[in-house]
Amino acid sequence: MEREIGDGAGMIWQYLHEHGPATLGRLRQGTKLSEQLLLMGVGWLAREGKVSIDQQGRTVKLSLREG
Numbered sequence: 001m002e003r004e005i006g007d008g009a010g011m012i013w014q015y016l017h018e019h020g021p022a023t024l025g026r027l028r029q030g031t032k033l034s035e036q037l038l039l040m041g042v043g044w045l046a047r048e049g050k051v052s053i054d055q056q057g058r059t060v061k062l063s064l065r066e067g
Contacts (some may be wrong), residue, residue, distance in 0.1 A: 005024070008033050008041035013050060021063035 011031045016022060019030065027040050042062065045051040054061045 005040045005044055006022060008037040009044040012041045016064045022063055024060050
């Protein structure tokens with residue numbers, strides 16, 4: 001399972017790198033990950049300090065951190 005989560009995190013990073021900031025819904029559509037793997041992958045990237053997470057109301061938007 002850890003490998004699948006890491007692969008999902010890589011897909012999320014690649015999507016954000018190519019398309020810029022995105023909502024969770026857009027990431028799910030763009031990566032074709034299950035909701036569960038998407039959220040675990042986002043957590044992986046957040047723990048590594050690779051993404052910024054901005055929540056406004058019910059909308060969550062992610063973007064890559066610089067550096």
